Amino acid sequence: VTTKVVALATTPPRRSALAPPLAEIAARGGEIVLGCWFDPVVLTIPAGIGEVRMIGKSAIPERLPARRRWWRRRSESDIDLAAGKDLATKRWLQARSDPWLADAVARADYLVALDQDAVYPVWELARAHPGVRAAFGLPAVTATLGGRLTLSDGRA
Amino acid sequence: VPHLIYIAIGFPPAAKSSAYRMRTTANLFCEIGWDVTVVTVHDEAWEREFGIDPTLSEGVDPRIRIVKLPLSREDLDPDIRHYSEFRARNPKQWLADLRGREMEAFPEPVFGLWREPLEQGVAEVHTQRPADLVLVSPAPNTGMAAAWKLWSDAAVPYAIDYRDAWSLHVLQGTEAFDLDTPAGQWESKIITAARQLWCVNQAIADFYRTRYPLVSDRIKTVPNGYDPFPTPIDAGRPDASSGLSFGYLGTANFPAEMLTPLLDGWRRARTDDAVLARSKLVFRGHFGAGMARGAIRHVAAIEATTAYGVEYAGPVRRADLGKVYTGWDALVLVSPGGRFVTAGKTYEYVATGLPIMSVHAPVHGACEVLDGYPLWVRPPQELQAESLARSFVQAAALALGATEEQRAAAVAHAARFERRRLLEPAVRALAASVVASPLAEGVP
Numbered sequence: 076v077t078t079k080v081v082a083l084a085t086t087p088p089r090r091s092a093l094a095p096p097l098a099e100i101a102a103r104g105g106e107i108v109l110g111c112w113f114d115p116v117v118l119t120i121p122a123g124i125g126e127v128r129m130i131g132k133s134a135i136p137e138r139l140p141a142r143r144r145w146w147r148r149r150s151e152s153d154i155d156l157a158a159g160k161d162l163a164t165k166r167w168l169q170a171r172s173d174p175w176l177a178d179a180v181a182r183a184d185y186l187v188a189l190d191q192d193a194v195y196p197v198w199e200l201a202r203a204h205p206g207v208r209a210a211f212g213l214p215a216v217t218a219t220l221g222g223r224l225t226l227s228d229g230r231a
Numbered sequence: 232v233p234h235l236i237y238i239a240i241g242f243p244p245a246a247k248s249s250a251y252r253m254r255t256t257a258n259l260f261c262e263i264g265w266d267v268t269v270v271t272v273h274d275e276a277w278e279r280e281f282g283i284d285p286t287l288s289e290g291v292d293p294r295i296r297i298v299k300l301p302l303s304r305e306d307l308d309p310d311i312r313h314y315s316e317f318r319a320r321n322p323k324q325w326l327a328d329l330r331g332r333e334m335e336a337f338p339e340p341v342f343g344l345w346r347e348p349l350e351q352g353v354a355e356v357h358t359q360r361p362a363d364l365v366l367v368s369p370a371p372n373t374g375m376a377a378a379w380k381l382w383s384d385a386a387v388p389y390a391i392d393y394r395d396a397w398s399l400h401v402l403q404g405t406e407a408f409d410l411d412t413p414a415g416q417w418e419s420k421i422i423t424a425a426r427q428l429w430c431v432n433q434a435i436a437d438f439y440r441t442r443y444p445l446v447s448d449r450i451k452t453v454p455n456g457y458d459p460f461p462t463p464i465d466a467g468r469p470d471a472s473s474g475l476s477f478g479y480l481g482t483a484n485f486p487a488e489m490l491t492p493l494l495d496g497w498r499r500a501r502t503d504d505a506v507l508a509r510s511k512l513v514f515r516g517h518f519g520a521g522m523a524r525g526a527i528r529h530v531a532a533i534e535a536t537t538a539y540g541v542e543y544a545g546p547v548r549r550a551d552l553g554k555v556y557t558g559w560d561a562l563v564l565v566s567p568g569g570r571f572v573t574a575g576k577t578y579e580y581v582a583t584g585l586p587i588m589s590v591h592a593p594v595h596g597a598c599e600v601l602d603g604y605p606l607w608v609r610p611p612q613e614l615q616a617e618s619l620a621r622s623f624v625q626a627a628a629l630a631l632g633a634t635e636e637q638r639a640a641a642v643a644h645a646a647r648f649e650r651r652r653l654l655e656p657a658v659r660a661l662a663a664s665v666v667a668s669p670l671a672e673g674v675p
Contacts, residue, residue: 091534091543092519092526163320188311191322198311198319208312212522215309218278225275227312 078105080216081179083130083197084189085112085166090119093189096213097123103220109189110176112166130176131169163195170196171203183207185216185226205229233666234266236356236381238349238367238374242271242297243287246517246546247280248482248575249394250287251458253368255650256392259658260366261292268356270349270377273299279307280520281482286461286550300352302345305329307521338414342371349377357381364426364665365389372397375421382424390427390661392453396435398442402568410442422446427661429453432596434570453657456650457578462553464583469560469630474509474540477588477626478559480547481576483518485567487528489614493565493590494536496619501539504624506631511540512563515547515555556583560630564601566591573597578650584642586629588622590614600648605640606633 080100100107101123108126111118115127131151139147154168170176180186180200186209188197194211201209208226210216218224237257241249253269260267277283291297306326311319318325333343353365354377365387367378378389398418400407408414422428422443428450430436440447469475501508519527525545533543547555556562562585566574573596580587581604589610591597601607608625611618633641646652 089526089530089534091530092524095525095545186311194311194314194322195319198314198316201312209310211309211311212524214278214282214522214524218282223274223283224278224309226310229312 078103078185078220079179079183080105080107080185080187080213081176081183082107082109082187082189082213083111083170083193084109085192086190087111087113087118088189093213094123096217099217100213100220105216105220108179110170110173110179112169112193128173128175130166130173162192166192167196167199170200180204180207185210185219187211187213187216189213201229232264232266233363233662234268234360235260236353236362236365236387237267237269238353238365238377239269240271240371240374241368242269243291244274244283244285245271245277245280246282246284246287247277249368250284251575251650252392252394252455252654254287254291255458255654256366256368256658257295258290258292259651259655260662261294263659263662265662266296266360267292267294268296268298268360268362270298270300270352270356272302275301276303279303279309281517281524281546284548286548289550290458298352298356300348302348304341305344306341309522337373337376338412338417339372342373345371345373346376349374350380353377353381354384357385357387361385362387364661366392366661368392368394369397370395372418376417379421379424388426388665389424390429391422391425392429393435393439394431394455396430396438396571399435399438399571401435401571404569404571419443425449426664427451429657431455432571432573432599434596438571451657451660454648454653455573455575455578456648456653457582457645458650460553460556460582461550464553464556464585471506471631474511475506475560475627475630476558477510477512477561477563477623478515478555479513479563479565480515480552480555480579481565481574482516483514483527483529485565487532489565489567489590490529490532492614492616492619493563494532494539494541495616497541497623498536498539499616499620500623500627503620504627506627507623509540510627511542513559514541514543515545517546518543552579556585559585561586561588561626563626564589564591564597566595566597568592568595570594570596573600577601578645578648581641581645581648584638584645586626586633588626590619590622604644605637 106125109124110130150172186197188194188211197209206228208228219226239253241247242253243250257267274283330340333340337343337346365378367374381387382389398407433452436450436452439450518530530543562580564587569592577597577600586606588608591610593610606629608622
């Protein structure tokens, strides 16, 4: 059974911080995808990350039909209106309305915030998805996979 | 048989530098005929920080009983499902509130809330098997509250092994708090009633003797030291044609700013020296804890200079120390602070017999250990790129030119700093101050 990890980051993570846990998770048969609030071009993607996708307005793919692009842009405008200057809420609403992320989270075993500002969207996603473990930092995932740490899964 | 309760938060398998001193201290008490109960925290707590190193536990005397209390740092809890919405949305404010609650429980941020469970845990151990002595090894300083409580409730004498210092900022060399503050009042009463207070160097001991003159005769200097390497260091003759390996091994407990002149100096040295131009500089050890493992600014600075043969290669298990040192030709000792800081790694460095390049203040506790070491590149007056470039060139010359006699003298210099040799008299004296025992007094 493959362990599926969905990581979220609001700033580019340090390669040295990512590489060792990614290697360990991959060695244990895990798969990791990364949702981010920055342009992934700036990221030197270490081995072990399957897919990197941007979340939010600028993540709307050009290849989408015009009508769906319009719908996504409108949705983003609604988020801007709803969240105002509250960045935490804005990121959560963006995460909630992102179809790629919704699909990934539905299949995930672990949700991981890679930085402090990614904690709130992970917290909300975890609340909406009982059964998924939610961690701050990848070392917690490797420690859990290695049986050295216990992460709750939201089921009583 | 006398019974020691040893409050040693950081005992193996915690992958912390404190583990070595704690392990030897507990083993020595065991060897002189004491029953030893170590009180520490559960392994999950260390998973939140630097992790655990099971190889550290291999050298723990099996007669030692270890009680692991289920205490962890709440601020490092990686389980987001444990967070309140307030914490998830307002991490800074949540942390400030937590620090406030900690300080209310005991005047020490981060660990204050451990006071009550530590007091209860130690009292429970005493109930099961009455103690003759409590030895507490701060930090955390909150552990001293548990020793104090048992002294107050059951008159069990206690001693303190300050691996650091509480009322002294060892890095700045300034007083951390006044005597009339809550922390000052706690420290004052705890030290005044302590059987002994151990300090890791003379400068810290002098500070405490001045601060608490009435108990100055009970304040002892018990330096750190090194443990023999699990596998011997087999330093072959370096090969100039393939370049040298410079290494740093330790926790990144120095400010990232110290790396700027060091790395600039390295780059400069590589342009000045043909051998250094094909050499590498490797950093090993814990660089960041918990979710920040490998993510601190130090690593960013190192990664920005990878084109110059610089790399960070992660922590090292105790069992692999010998192998790592064997792969290096010279060591770089980066240490903050001044005369109050000795740095545990200094002892380990001298035990390798390799050339050591000092990157710290000219007046520094490490100098007491390094003075007389034949393969020492002294620290420059100022930590600037130019002077550190010269240090690298000197260290390279030492690595390539050291005679067999110099290498043998370097190893011989280290012998006096073997940890057991430094700790054993202190352990025997403390034991003898509590229980008159032929073994404790050193009679075979």
